[in-house]
Amino acid sequence: MKQKNMLAWAVSAIVYLGLVIGGYSVSASLNGNNDHTDTHTAKINGNEEKESINEQAHNDNHTSQKSDGEDSGHSGHVAHSKSEVVTNVKYEKGLITIDVKDKDQKSPKLEISHEKSMHLIIVSADLEDYYHLHPVKKGNGMYTQKFALPENSYKVFVDIKPKNLAYQVSPIELLVGKGHGEHEESSLKIDTNLTKTINEKTVELTTTEPGINKDVTLNFDTKGITSEPYLGALGHVVILDDKGEKFVHVHPTSEEKTQFETKFDKPGIYKVWGEFKFDGKVNSYPFVIEVK
Incomplete structure (x- = not known):
């Protein structure tokens, strides 16, 4: 009888131990799944937050670029250090010819500024002689002006406003006659009487x-x-x-x-x-x- 009681107790202990171990395993498994789920959710949230930040940065950058473009307007083009338009000036037998082309060798559209599309300023290299002319368009980016320039070394300034293109007015050297192969330096003296x-x-x-x-x-x-x-x-x-x-x-x-x-x-x-x-x-x- 005593032996049977001992056997029953042993079986009960084994069953109880099995239940405890089984319950622990299930609990650990559930906790592990919860940890994995939490980690996955955190990664998703992290990616969503990162994507949201990147999207906002893109939008801010796009807005900034768009704003800069809208605000700069024509004056923004003037600020560019490199012109997108090239001008060439020639003089032959009393005719001044100005060729205006963009980087694709096309004729850019010029805006009207003070009633003219082009103001041509010509000064002698010593800054003594001064001429302000207004050449007319002949087609394909060509502008001409009949004007008899005396023999001299000149600097020419093509003052234009190409539409939607950067342009910087720069001096163009022009030699008229054979006796002026070199440009003279100006020796300006400050006026005491204005x-x-x-x-x-x-x-x-x-x-x-x-x-x-x-x-x-x-x-x-x-x-x-x-x-x-x-x-x-x-x-x-x-x-x-x-x-x-x-x-x-x-x-x-x-x-x-x-x-x-x-x-x-x-x-x-x-x-x-x-x-x-x-x-x-x-x-x-x-x-x-x-x-x-």
């Missing part, structure tokens, strides 16, 4: 103190005589540095005053031509100023 008289019409230039990278006002006093409208304005101003390389074309700040604003990005000596129309004739008044 009053000039041409064709009996006097103009006086006064300025705010010319400084670097700040607005400078150029005021041209026409001595009580109102200048006539010229190319949609009361006057025009062209400025070159003493090397004849830095080109600035300035227009009036208002339709009622011969007042202009500009900026200088470096110190030096500059030549200023103020163009005003009196009695149907355009006079170009030259002034030499210093920017410190």
Whole structure:
């Protein structure tokens, strides 16, 4: 009897131990599955968060690029250091020919600026002679102007606004005649008297103190005589540095005053031509100023 009780107890113990071990295994398996599920969920959430960040970064970058493109407009093109348009100038027998092409050798469309699609500024290398012309289009990017240039060395500036293309006005060397194989250096002297008289019409230039990278006002006093409208304005101003390389074309700040604003990005000596129309004739008044 005692032996039977011992056997029953042993069987009960084995069964109990089996149940405990089985329950532990099931619990471990369930916990393992939960851990795997949690880890997988975490990875999914992590990927979703990463994709969301990347998508936001892409959207922000796209928005920034689009905004930059929209805000830059034409002035953004002017800021480019490299032009997307090439201009070539030739002179033969009293005819000036300007060839304007883009990188694909096509004729770019030019915007109208002050009633003209092209302003051609020609100055002698010593910055003494000055001409402002307006060539006309002949087709396929070709523009021509009949004009008798005296024998000399010149620098030519093709002032245009190609539509949706970057363009930087740069000097083009032009030699007219055989006796001018080398370009002369300018030797500008600062004007002590900023009053000039041409064709009996006097103009006086006064300025705010010319400084670097700040607005400078150029005021041209026409001595009580109102200048006539010229190319949609009361006057025009062209400025070159003493090397004849830095080109600035300035227009009036208002339709009622011969007042202009500009900026200088470096110190030096500059030549200023103020163009005003009196009695149907355009006079170009030259002034030499210093920017410190």
